[in-house]
């Protein structure tokens with residue numbers, strides 16, 4: 525059984541490792557020529573960590589992960605603590621600590637686990653087609669490859685998705701821009717082992733620890749789509765957007781490196797339930813493109829990879845049956861996470877200002893129970909539950 529995987533992001537690489545584990549002959553093709561992930565870090569929630577553990581990467585993941593012992597919400601303007609609570613009940617309930625990790629380090633860990641020298645870089649897929657005995661991918665350099673199956677893990681602007689659905693789709697602008705990067709831990713911004721989030725006015729500023737005494741930070745700023753932006757000007761833009769915010773936020777704006785701060789317009793895609801056409805399947809953002817508001821996009825991609833492995837374990841010699849099992853195991857769960865993230869996004873970013881004001885009030889009386897219940901409900905339900 526041979527699989528061609530298009531895309532060496534966290535979805536494609538997790539799938540490559542998962543299939544290789546069960547003896548599938550895997551080839552990975554990636555359009556970029558080197559490991560240069562977009563974005564600074566991600567929070568790998570417990571469900572994602574369990575997938576990485578399942579792929580044999582327990583020690584490696586823990587070594588990259590920050591320790592988040594508590595969570596807090598801070599009034600962005602006054603700097604007053606709205607609530608602070610321990611993460612331990614969550615860890616106890618789901619049986620695994622979450623780990624925020626630097627993207628480049630996660631990516632390198634996955635590449636090494638698969639075999640970095642075995643990744644075919646600089647290979648941009650320009651077409652994919654199904655056939656009775658094999659599926660075939662053509663690349664921009666004029667070469668082609670065939671396999672028993674093609675897994676399109678080619679991200680949010682997926683070409684494989686277009687093939688599987690039979691038409692292109694329009695993604696939806698979620699109404700805000702996310703600025704993100706890494707800074708050294710600074711307790712004047714937030715405690716070293718806490719996920720700290722400043723909120724106010726439908727905006728959000730957050731820091732969470734990753735390994736190496738660093739914070740992953742992000743700022744969410746609501747604004748119309750397509751605003752011009754010159755790379756390197758993050759400090760000026762954020763100083764203006766958060767001018768009257770509290771000293772912790774000002775300190776973060778002063779600490780960030782504008783040259784390495786990323787700016788991402790946030791989009792998502794309505795869930796869809798056709799992930800397979802013949803021998804071609806989509807996985808990761810190609811199959812479910814979500815806003816990052818519950819931090820589940822990458823975790824969901826890792827769940828896809830594990831589900832794909834389980835499907836081929838169940839149907840080792842039958843691509844059609846295995847891909848059908850994969851599709852039926854995943855579309856509902858992944859679509860649900862997309863819709864939950866969208867709902868959370870609307871509340872966080874004041875789509876309805878009254879609902880957001882009510883959320884701020886709730887946070888002032890929060891003891892952690894409701895927030896943790898919400899996060900746990902996102903975490904459970906995947907292939908490793």
Ligand code: FAD
Pocket residue numbers: 530531532533534535536537553554555556563565566567568569572647648649650677678679680682683702704788807808809810816818819820821822823824825
């Ligand atoms: P990608 O990472 O996009 O990888 C796709 C790969 O395919 C790329 O390497 C690309 O170069 C390659 N490719 C594309 N087209 C072709 C082609 N034609 N030929 C060959 N190669 C191709 N998720 C979480 O779990 N937790 C978080 O905290 C979190 N935070 C986020 C914050 C932000 C601001 C954003 C934008 C996303 C966040 N996510 C988070 C989501 C997460 O980043 C994605 O879900 C994840 O990267 C999806 O992985 P993927 O492998 O499916 O796609």
